[in-house]
Amino acid sequence: MFVVNDGKIYVISEEHLDPKEIGSKIGRVTRYSDQEGTYSGNFSNRYPVGTGYYEIIGVEINKAIAIKDDKGLYIKATYGGEYAGNRYSWIDILPYVCAALLVFIGGYLMKKKINW
Template sequence: MRKLILFLLCFIFTSQLSVQALSWAYPFVVWKGNVYEVTDEEVSDIGDVIGKVKRGTDEMTGEYFGDASNMYPKGTKYYEIKGISPKIAIAVEVEESKWYKADYVHEAPKHWLENVIIVLTFVMLIVAVFTIMIRMNNRKT
């Protein structure tokens, strides 16, 4: 009994209790591979819709890819700001008829899933080409 208690105490004190909390430096959106910091500056001279949030960020690791956001839900729309290049800033719809300016910060980090999609597309294209070539050769004979 004594060994069991000692074992349990050792197990409790040596096991790791994992607590993770991710705190972001600023709210951001990602559009076309670029990260934009969303500011508190309201904008009203809005142009066309240019994109939207398609996924969130991983709350444990902070990883993201594609058109993502750490604060705004899926479906949040991005707009161009009239008179400003989207390379400099875009607008993010935070409420109906309310947009905040989002300033370009840097390129988004590359994610391994982006490469997988490219490789799979390339493999599918090669398989399709070989299938067509085989069928054409079978018709000739």
């Protein structure tokens, strides 16, 4: 079981952390799937969308992070390397592509109307 935060994979351990060891929130699960594959965003194959990722006081983020589960417990997850999935997928940039396309088409139509 794992989570991905900012393109880095963290392997979930069985180690619980004391809330006094927890620092700032650094992210959250943005995509969940228990199907094999590579996904974009802050992905998890265990925790649902919205589950928070936190720094552990005195531990570098590239070593380990904490996951706050649905019972309010903090679970340690250790760094396992770069994630093979993309940070962004087409679905993430699709609204920007559509907006640019509409502006381009609108400008083209305005130019054609003026030239008539």
